[in-house]
Amino acid sequence: xxxxxxxxxxxxxxxxxxxxxxxxxxxxxxxxxxxxxxxxxxxxxxxxxxxxxxxxxxxxxxxxxxxxxxxxxxxxxxxxxxxxxxxxxxxxxxxxxxxxxxxxxxxxxxxxxxxxxxxxxxxxxxxxxxxxxxxxxxxxxxxxxxxxxxxxxxxxxxxxxxxxxxxxxxxxxxxxxxxxxxxxxxxxxxxxxxxxxxxxxxxxxxxxxxxxxxxxxxxxxxxxxxxxxxxxxxxxxxxxxxxxxxxxxxxxxxxxxxxxxxxxxxxxxxxxxxxxxxxxxxxxxxxxxxxxxxxxxxxxxxxxxxxxxxxxxxxxxxxxxxxxxxxxxxxxxxxxxxxxxxxxxxxxxxxxxxxxxxxxxxxxxxxxxxxxxxxxxxxxxxxxxx
Amino acid sequence: xxxxxxxxxxxxxxxxxxxxxxxxxxxxxxxxxxxxxxxxxxxxxxxxxxxxxxxxxxxxxxxxxxxxxxxxxxxxxxxxxxxxxxxxxxxxxxxxxxxxxxxxxxxxxxxxxxxxxxxxxxxxxxxxxxxxxxxxxxxxxxxxxxxxxxxxxxxxxxxxxxxxxxxxxxxxxxxxxxxxxxxxxxxxxxxxxxxxxxxxxxxxxxxxxxxxxxxxxxxxxxxxxxxxxxxxxxxxxxxxxxxxxxxxxxxxxxxxxxxxxxxxxxxxxxxxxxxxxxxxxxxxxxxxxxxxxxxxxxxxxxxxxxxxxxxxxxxxxxxxxxxxxxxxxxxxxxxxxxxxxxxxxxxxxxxxxxxxxxxxxxxxxxxxxxxxxxxxxxxxxxxxxxxxxxxxxxxxxxxxxxxxxxxxxxxxxxxxxxxxxxxxxxxxxxxxxxxxxxxxxxxxxxxx
Numbered sequence: 077x078x079x080x081x082x083x084x085x086x087x088x089x090x091x092x093x094x095x096x097x098x099x100x101x102x103x104x105x106x107x108x109x110x111x112x113x114x115x116x117x118x119x120x121x122x123x124x125x126x127x128x129x130x131x132x133x134x135x136x137x138x139x140x141x142x143x144x145x146x147x148x149x150x151x152x153x154x155x156x157x158x159x160x161x162x163x164x165x166x167x168x169x170x171x172x173x174x175x176x177x178x179x180x181x182x183x184x185x186x187x188x189x190x191x192x193x194x195x196x197x198x199x200x201x202x203x204x205x206x207x208x209x210x211x212x213x214x215x216x217x218x219x220x221x222x223x224x225x226x227x228x229x230x231x232x233x234x235x236x237x238x239x240x241x242x243x244x245x246x247x248x249x250x251x252x253x254x255x256x257x258x259x260x261x262x263x264x265x266x267x268x269x270x271x272x273x274x275x276x277x278x279x280x281x282x283x284x285x286x287x288x289x290x291x292x293x294x295x296x297x298x299x300x301x302x303x304x305x306x307x308x309x310x311x312x313x314x315x316x317x318x319x320x321x322x323x324x325x326x327x328x329x330x331x332x333x334x335x336x337x338x339x340x341x342x343x344x345x346x347x348x349x350x351x352x353x354x355x356x357x358x359x360x361x362x363x364x365x366x367x368x369x370x371x372x373x374x375x376x377x378x379x380x381x382x383x384x385x386x387x388x389x390x391x392x393x394x395x396x397x398x399x400x401x402x403x404x405x406x407x408x409x410x411x412x413x414x415x416x417x418x419x420x421x422x423x424x425x426x427x428x429x430x431x432x433x434x435x436x437x438x439x440x441x442x443x444x445x446x447x448x449x450x451x452x453x454x455x456x457x458x459x460x461x462x
Numbered sequence: 463x464x465x466x467x468x469x470x471x472x473x474x475x476x477x478x479x480x481x482x483x484x485x486x487x488x489x490x491x492x493x494x495x496x497x498x499x500x501x502x503x504x505x506x507x508x509x510x511x512x513x514x515x516x517x518x519x520x521x522x523x524x525x526x527x528x529x530x531x532x533x534x535x536x537x538x539x540x541x542x543x544x545x546x547x548x549x550x551x552x553x554x555x556x557x558x559x560x561x562x563x564x565x566x567x568x569x570x571x572x573x574x575x576x577x578x579x580x581x582x583x584x585x586x587x588x589x590x591x592x593x594x595x596x597x598x599x600x601x602x603x604x605x606x607x608x609x610x611x612x613x614x615x616x617x618x619x620x621x622x623x624x625x626x627x628x629x630x631x632x633x634x635x636x637x638x639x640x641x642x643x644x645x646x647x648x649x650x651x652x653x654x655x656x657x658x659x660x661x662x663x664x665x666x667x668x669x670x671x672x673x674x675x676x677x678x679x680x681x682x683x684x685x686x687x688x689x690x691x692x693x694x695x696x697x698x699x700x701x702x703x704x705x706x707x708x709x710x711x712x713x714x715x716x717x718x719x720x721x722x723x724x725x726x727x728x729x730x731x732x733x734x735x736x737x738x739x740x741x742x743x744x745x746x747x748x749x750x751x752x753x754x755x756x757x758x759x760x761x762x763x764x765x766x767x768x769x770x771x772x773x774x775x776x777x778x779x780x781x782x783x784x785x786x787x788x789x790x791x792x793x794x795x796x797x798x799x800x801x802x803x804x805x806x807x808x809x810x811x812x813x814x815x816x817x818x819x820x821x822x823x824x825x826x827x828x829x830x831x832x833x834x835x836x837x838x839x840x841x842x843x844x845x846x847x848x849x850x851x852x853x854x855x856x857x858x859x860x861x862x863x864x865x866x867x868x869x870x871x872x873x874x875x876x877x878x879x880x881x882x883x884x885x886x887x888x889x890x891x892x893x894x895x896x897x898x899x900x901x902x903x904x905x906x907x908x909x910x
Contacts, residue, residue, distance in 0.1 A: 079546040080564045082571045083539055085531065086546065089524035104831075106493060109524075110585065111617035111625075114496040116528030119902060126498045126896055133493040133831050139618040142589070153492035157831045160469060172522040173585050173618060176552055203524035204548050407571070424534060444531045446909050 081406040085424040087388050088252050088441045089113075090201040092121040093210025093302070094169045095132050096250040098218060099124060101284045104131035104163035106154065108179060109171035110138065113203070120444035121207070123251050131163050134171075142177055151187050158192045164284055165221065166196040167214065175202035195221050207252050207441050208363070208391045212305040215247070215278060218287055219306055226291035226314055242340055243275035245293040245310070247318070248303020250279045252441040253363060255448050262455035263299070266323045269456075270333035278306065295319060295340050297332070300365050301391030311345065320395060321348030322366050325373035325459045328352070347395055348372070355399035356381025359413060359432070361421030362439050363388055364402070368395045370420070370454065377459050385412060387425075388441075423447050435462065467830050475832040477799060477824030481817045485805050489827040495834050499852035501867045501904035502778050503653050505615060505629040506532040509580050510541065510906075511653065512633065514682040516576035518568055520545040520561050521584035521615060529582070529615070536906050543568040547586055557592045562600045569605060577682040578609040578636055585618045609636040623703075630704040633676070639712045640689035647739065648674040648691035650708070650716075651701025654871045654905055661732055661874040662695075662719075664749045669739040693738055697721045697731075697873055699781050699806065720808065721869045721877070723782060723789040725754070728874050753875035760882035761793045768889050770796045772847050774858050776828065777802035779851030780869050784812040786850065789878070791819055798847070799824045801854050828853050848888055850881075852899040861892035867904050 088096075091107045095117050098105045107113045114134040118125040122132075135150050158166055166188055168181045181198035189196035199214045244267055249260065260281050267274050275293040276286035279302075290310060296318035298307045307318040317339045323329035328348075335346045352372035360367040360382050367384040374380040384396060389404030396402060403409050410428040413419055419432045422442040426434050438447035452461045467475050467489060478488070506529045509517050519529050519542075526544050533542035545564030551557060565581060581601070583594065594612055601610045613632040617625055630651055647666060649656065655677045656662065666673055679685040694708060694716040705716040717738050719731035732746045773795055775783045784805065787797045797820065805813060816823055827833060836857040847858035855863035864884040866872070872880045901908050 079548060079560075080544070080567050081546075082543050082568050085534055085539070086523060086526045086544060089522070089527050091524050092527070111494070111620060112528055112615075113524055114494060116524065116531075118496050118498060119500055120527065120531040126900070129834055131831065131834060133495055136491065136494045136829075137618060138621050139585075139588075140621070142618060156490070157493045160832060161834075171524055172547070173589065175549075176586060176589060202549055203522045204546070205523065407567075424539065427539070443534060446531070446534050 078405055083427045084406050085422075085442050088121045088207035089203055090205040090207060090210030090213075091169055091171055091203055092117045093207030093212070093250070093252065094167065094199045094201055094214040096121060096207065096252050097211040097214035097279060097302070098167055099130045099132070100128070100280065100282050101218060101287060102164035103167055103218075104133065104158060104161060104165070105167045105169070107134045107169055107171055108137060108150065108174040108181065109134040109203075110136065110173065113171050121252060121440070123255050123440070123445060123448065131161055133157065137174065142173055145177075147179065147184060151184055154184070154188045155191050158188065158194055163194060165218070166192075166194055167217070168196070168198045169201040169210065170203065172203040175204070197221055206388050206390045208301045208388055211250055211252070211302040215303065215306040216309050219290060219309060222284060222287045223290045223310075223313075224288050241271055241273040242294045242336065243292060244272045244336065245275050245290055245296045245316075246277045247296050247298045247306050248279070248300035248365070249277060250302055253300045253302065253366060253439070254280070255440040256451060256453050258453040259455050262453055262457060263323070266329055266333075266456040270336070272333075272336065278303070291316070295336050297321075297336065298365065301363055301388075304365075304392045307345075315343065317343050317345050319346045319348055320365055320392065321372070322369035323456050324370050324454045325377040326456070327376035328369065328373035329456045331376070349395060352376060353397050354381040355383055355397075357417040358382040359385050359416040359419045359421075361385050361387050361419065361425055362437070363441070364391045364393060364395050368400075373454070373459060374462075378462060380462070382420075383416070385409065387421075467827060467832050469832050469835060473835045475826065475830070475836050477826045479821060480800075480813070480823040480825050481821035483825050485810060485813050488805060488825060489803060489830060493831045494829045495831045497828060497833065497853050497856050499778070499856050499899040500902040501852045501865070501899060503867070503903050503906075504532060505529070505582070505613065505625055506542075507536070507903040507906055508626075508629050508633060508653055509613065510536065510538055511676045511679075512578055512580070512636075512682070513679050513685055514576060515578040515580060516541050516543065516572075517580045517582065518543045518545065518565050519582045519615065520547065520564060520587070521582070522547050522586065525584055525615060532902060535902050535909050537909050538907075547584070552586065552590065557587060557590050558596050561587075561597050565601055566604060569608070575605065575608055578611060580611045580613045580632065582613040582615045585616050588616050588619070611635050624700070626700050627703050630701050631707050634688065634704055634708055637686055637688045637708070637712070640687070642692050643690040644692045645671045646674055646687070646691045647671055648688045648694045648714070649696065650688075650694050650704060651696040651698045652677070652871065653868065656871045656873055657876060657880060659880075660872070660876040661746075661749050661753055662735065665732065665736055665741060665745060666739065668745055668749075669741050671739055693717060695719055695735065695738075698868060699808070721781060721873055723785040723878060724812075732874065750875055753879065757875040757878040757882070760879040761789075764882040764885045765794050767886050768795065768848055771889070772796050772798040774799035774801065774847050774849045774854040776800070776849070776851035776854035778853050778868075779864065779866050781806060782809060782812070784809040784816055787823065788812045788815055788819070791816070797823060799826060799854070799858070801826045801828050801851070801857060803827045803829050826857065828857075833857065848885060850885070855895060856899055859895070861895050862888045863893065863895075864888045865893065865898055865904065
């Protein structure tokens with residue numbers, strides 16, 4: 077039954093996505109929430125919480141505030157905290173109840189910015205969507221506020237004219253999709269080995285300067301659905317083209333490297349999985365860009381044909397092929413999975429995989445910190461986990 | 463007068479002296495910070511105490527995420543299901559039917575019906591004016607073999623009905639009146655086992671009676687046998703609402719014998735308990751003659767070992783942090799800090815004593831945004847604090863701490879003795895702070 081699950085987990089929500097996206101930029105991110113969003117995020121969705129400080133708070137809204145429309149308290153509390161903590165910016169997002177009663181977070185952000193002089197904005201959430209939309213919206217909002225105009229951008233340059241190394245932004249990397257430090261290191265290794273230069277990595281191991289300088293890049297590499305909206309925004313605003321795909325395995329990584337050069341030369345956006353997918357008896361569960369990338373890498377490196385079963389219910393569905401499926405319904409998914417001989421997915425999907433061989437691929441956005449210790453890093457490496 | 467905690471020039475928050483703080487409203491209740499101490503139980507942990515029960519949460523994705531992963535970390539996903547609310551559900555007038563149909567689908571998918579299903583509704587249902595009675599009635603009619611229990615995940619109501627208080631009420635609501643067993647006493651409100659060496663058990667044994675504790679129930683029938691109890695007792699404060707519900711439904715008397723660190727209050731409570739189970743005060747004197755002297759000796763031993771090391775206590779460790787601070791201070795310990803966001807009315811007298819005894823005792827909140835900067839785990843520098851409670855240990859960045867929540871199942875003079883032993887252990891055996899406090903739900907199984 078739609079929206080119902082007997083035994084599987086649920087993906088991180090949009091509010092966690094916002095916090096995860098903005099974690100390292102020195103701002104103060106506040107979820108307008110009674111209680112729970114904060115501890116859920118900091119326990120299950122944020123592996124950096126213990127070791128790296130970030131101003132992530134909730135408003136502590138009560139039923140009285142909600143019924144009486146007492147936004148003044150929230151505004152006053154934001155101003156008190158901002159004056160004490162002096163964040164670089166203030167980002168607000170809504171949990172279900174403020175979304176339900178129509179709290180005007182844009183107006184609250186405006187009031188707070190007017191009073192404190194600190195750039196303030198809201199990020200659209202309602203606590204009922206996945207981390208993908210929350211993080212994607214957050215990246216776009218922070219870019220709108222801080223990314224500099226780039227008067228030097230030269231749209232006519234192509235590869236043959238380019239004398240220095242291509243500058244690459246990595247978009248869509250948050251711990252919800254890539255919790256391992258080694259994933260970041262491998263992406264960097266891929267960028268360097270391919271003869272490119274990292275301009276900004278958006279999401280992890282980053283700072284506000286990276287957002288400011290996003291417009292300096294030549295090409296954006298989008299490694300999850302979380303980065304697509306920002307990639308579109310940067311394409312619209314600065315004509316920076318993008319390539320979708322995670323450099324899993326070796327051969328597929330090389331292919332992505334070629335596509336990045338092509339994307340720069342042609343100024344077109346490229347789906348790096350476009351010609352590399354075949355229907356098969358292996359299923360990959362998870363977020364669409366990562367899953368489609370893994371399917372492509374398995375085909376190139378191992379000759380394995382795999383279908384993608386996109387299970388978040390949100391994200392980049394354009395990357396899916398006709399033989400793939402987007403499904404966040406447990407029962408339908410359980411029935412679909414009977415068609416496959418091998419299933420790769422988060423261990424919390426295992427109870428609905430009955431006959432197939434199950435290969436665990438922990439996904440922080442689904443199982444939180446439960447299996448982080450056993451999560452493999454597949455980026456720019458031999459796919460020997462199979 | 464509300465106090466606004468502030469940062470010093472090194473961005474470290476400064477505590478408020480107890481002598482300068484308003485007992486009723488110690489801190490400004492503004493934005494909330496969440497320290498990474500995960501030992502305190504939530505409504506999932508508590509609900510899992512009912513044997514052979516299943517939990518279904520009906521709420522938004524953001525709310526579901528925390529409870530589902532609580533169950534996942536406990537390795538209890540087989541006892542957990544969910545129904546997600548989407549934006550359209552707010553407007554289509556089908557809130558009740560979504561609960562009913564969602565729960566029905568889940569139960570139909572199970573190989574065997576559970577004996578009891580806890581259905582958790584959310585703030586959204588509350589604000590929609592959702593008809594909870596219609597839901598219960600429909601589910602009971604469809605599945606008469608299941609005890610359906612309405613539970614609430616409504617944190618917006620926390621100022622009037624804390625989720626923990628509501629959960630304690632729901633926890634006992636399937637219990638029905640049974641033929642009274644005069645020898646059975648029900649201990650309610652404790653999520654964790656109470657030390658069997660405490661005076662409560664000694665007195666019970668003297669009276670030839672036995673205790674019902676939810677932690678010892680292995681089957682749903684064991685659990686329901688609370689309905690046979692001749693008396694209900696409790697010693698933790700969150701159980702009041704549940705106790706009132708049980709006494710009115712089952713006609714069983716309830717006796718609150720609050721956890722305390724004050725000698726007079728301990729004896730008074732034990733006397734009340736003793737009278738209620740048909741013993742006289744002599745029994746209490748006999749029992750406490752030994753435990754009291756053991757407690758005094760343990761306090762001395764702990765003081766000799768710990769010496770002048772600073773001590774911090776947080777309110778997640780015990781419902782009476784001020785009472786514990788008073789006991790320790792009166793016995794020569796160097797109590798420097800208390801971490802609490804509010805004071806219990808029952809601690810007023812301890813507060814007054816402490817204001818005179820150690821007026822410079824620093825009171826810190828745990829949720830104020832400035833507390834983000836209270837700890838210095840980045841540089842790895844440790845303080846020399848001995849802490850009681852996970853949050854105090856985190857804020858003070860010490861590996862020397864007593865790892866308990868909600869009193870730790872320690873009661874009476876025996877509890878004081880055990881606590882002193884734990885303090886000595888904390889002094890002698892440093893713990894891995896990050897690993898220890900990351901474990902969600904102290905005492906529960908964890909997959910981490």
